[in-house]
Amino acid sequence: MEKSPFKEGDVIFYQEGKNLFIWFTKYPLTEKNKVYIPEAYLIVKNAKENNSIILIEKEKSFSILVVKKGNLVSQITYRKKPTDIDNRIVLLAKEYSLKDYRVIKNPSYPLKWDLRDIIKFSNFEFSRENVLQWLLSNMAIPLSVFFIGLSAYKILDYRYLKMKKSSLENYLIQLKQENRDIKKKIRIAQEKKEFWENFIKKELKYPPAYPVLAIISNIIYKNDGFIESINYSKEMTTAIVGLPKKRKNIIQEFLNTGFFRDVKIVSVTRDRLSKDYEILNMEFYMKEIQDIKRKKENEQ
Amino acid sequence: MSNKKLLVLLLSVAFYVMYASSYSEKIDTLKEQILYLNMKIQKEESIKANRKKILSEIDKVLKVAEKNEKLLYSPDQNNSEIQGSIQMFLKKTASDSMATFINAAWNEPLEDEKAGYVSLPITASIKGTPDAMAFFLKNLYKSEKLLNIKTLDIGKIRPIFVYYSITVAGYKPLKKEKKHGEK
Numbered sequence: 001m002e003k004s005p006f007k008e009g010d011v012i013f014y015q016e017g018k019n020l021f022i023w024f025t026k027y028p029l030t031e032k033n034k035v036y037i038p039e040a041y042l043i044v045k046n047a048k049e050n051n052s053i054i055l056i057e058k059e060k061s062f063s064i065l066v067v068k069k070g071n072l073v074s075q076i077t078y079r080k081k082p083t084d085i086d087n088r089i090v091l092l093a094k095e096y097s098l099k100d101y102r103v104i105k106n107p108s109y110p111l112k113w114d115l116r117d118i119i120k121f122s123n124f125e126f127s128r129e130n131v132l133q134w135l136l137s138n139m140a141i142p143l144s145v146f147f148i149g150l151s152a153y154k155i156l157d158y159r160y161l162k163m164k165k166s167s168l169e170n171y172l173i174q175l176k177q178e179n180r181d182i183k184k185k186i187r188i189a190q191e192k193k194e195f196w197e198n199f200i201k202k203e204l205k206y207p208p209a210y211p212v213l214a215i216i217s218n219i220i221y222k223n224d225g226f227i228e229s230i231n232y233s234k235e236m237t238t239a240i241v242g243l244p245k246k247r248k249n250i251i252q253e254f255l256n257t258g259f260f261r262d263v264k265i266v267s268v269t270r271d272r273l274s275k276d277y278e279i280l281n282m283e284f285y286m287k288e289i290q291d292i293k294r295k296k297e298n299e300q
Numbered sequence: 301m302s303n304k305k306l307l308v309l310l311l312s313v314a315f316y317v318m319y320a321s322s323y324s325e326k327i328d329t330l331k332e333q334i335l336y337l338n339m340k341i342q343k344e345e346s347i348k349a350n351r352k353k354i355l356s357e358i359d360k361v362l363k364v365a366e367k368n369e370k371l372l373y374s375p376d377q378n379n380s381e382i383q384g385s386i387q388m389f390l391k392k393t394a395s396d397s398m399a400t401f402i403n404a405a406w407n408e409p410l411e412d413e414k415a416g417y418v419s420l421p422i423t424a425s426i427k428g429t430p431d432a433m434a435f436f437l438k439n440l441y442k443s444e445k446l447l448n449i450k451t452l453d454i455g456k457i458r459p460i461f462v463y464y465s466i467t468v469a470g471y472k473p474l475k476k477e478k479k480h481g482e483k
Contacts, residue, residue, distance in 0.1 A: 140305035140306055141305055141308070141309075143309050143313075144305075144308045147309075147313050147316045148312045148315070148316075150320065151315055151316045152320075154320045154321070154323040154324065154327065155320060157327055158326055161327060161330040161334065164334060165333055165334050165337065168334060168337040168338065172340055172341050172344065175345065175348060178348060179347045182351060182354060185355070186347075186354065186358060188358075188362070189357075189358040189361040189362055192361060192365035195365075195415070195416055195473070196368055198416075199417060199471075203419070203448055203469075203471070204448070209449040209452050210438065210441065210449075213454075227454075229453070229455045230454045231451070231452070231453045232454075233450070233451045233452075234450065
């Protein structure tokens with residue numbers, strides 16, 4: 001800054017290899033912009049010339065840029081355009097040993113820049129203090145806003161849900177009142193249905209006596225037999241019957257009726273009254289009515 | 301300036317941690333309650349929307365139940381009264397079937413509180429020809445009330461007469477105790 005021609009100005013610099021480039025500004029740079037890139041740097045970058053002298057004439061200034069092997073080696077800025085500009089160009093070319101150089105007047109290249117240029121002219125210094133300071137100055141308010149917003153959202157959400165719950169409760173009460181009569185009827189119907197299902201399951205689980213006895217006696221008589229006695233009960237019926245010694249497979253005949261789960265001959269004894277007959281002690285195990293119905297439905 | 305910002309940040313964080321975060325649990329509870337309420341509302345709305353259909357189904361069930369109930373004795377009838385009428389019916393049926401009613405024993409009524417009915421069994425002894433006994437069995441089903449044959453012992457068919465020992469049961473529903481506040 002001591003070498004700056006301006007008292008209150010600022011400095012922009014960057015280093016490339018052994019070359020240090022410094023721009024002194026007339027006025028202090030504002031903190032508003034974090035990175036300042038000199039116009040001359042961008043003009044040279046965009047010109048892509050090997051050796052050249054670039055003249056930039058503006059309303060209140062006139063600049064001469066010297067480019068050697070693609071690099072900016074000098075920038076001289078005057079308030080007005082010098083009258084002996086041609087002599088100065090020749091002197092600059094000699095000073096910087098430029099050979100085969102081009103003179104370019106007021107180039108109108110689009111001044112493109114990229115991230116590398118920003119990094120080149122940035123002066124970041126990372127330290128814990130700086131980071132904390134930066135965080136405090138830049139993140140404290142957004143974080144505060146975030147936490148206050150989050151708190152407000154939670155409180156408002158809670159109130160909204162409470163209101164919603166209350167309105168749903170009221171609606172449910174209204175619906176329940178509207179459905180009260182039909183629900184009472186549903187309850188009564190359900191009770192009756194359950195009563196009868198239970199009753200049938202317990203009391204009418206097996207086929208009634210008349211068809212069971214009719215089936216047993218029909219088969220016995222059909223096979224030239226006779227019945228001594230029958231004891232019917234719901235699940236099992238026992239019978240003492242007389243059948244000819246020469247007989248078919250009578251058990252299969254009983255099972256084919258579909259009424260019996262199983263039929264057993266418990267004992268066989270000689271008939272004292274007829275030598276051609278035997279006395280059989282038989283057990284008939286009943287199927288449940290619903291199984292008999294299901295079988296009939298399947299057969300249909 | 302930084303101190304002020306820091307103070308604001310600390311206050312806002314403290315407010316969130318100490319006060320606002322306690323709402324998270326309350327919000328979760330409310331959400332669960334709302335979900336449960338919505339399920340209940342959905343059920344009630346479905347009942348309301350299908351009112352006609354449900355009423356018609358109820359009507360069908362009640363008609364069947366009413367028809368079935370006629371097969372049971374009245375809950376207001378006394379047990380002895382019912383067993384007496386079953387005995388009378390057995391006697392009359394035996395007589396109509398040309399069989400002889402010998403005697404009857406009233407068994408202990410069986411009360412099934414859970415199922416809601418009482419079973420009233422009677423064991424009777426009847427004598428008759430095989431044909432008369434077959435008629436007797438058939439005619440039992442002509443009873444206006446349900447008479448369920450529990451056991452049936454038939455003895456000696458080779459002679460002309462047959463003996464029946466038959467246990468039949470009639471049923472009556474248990475009287476419903478009115479719940480508190482029920483009309």
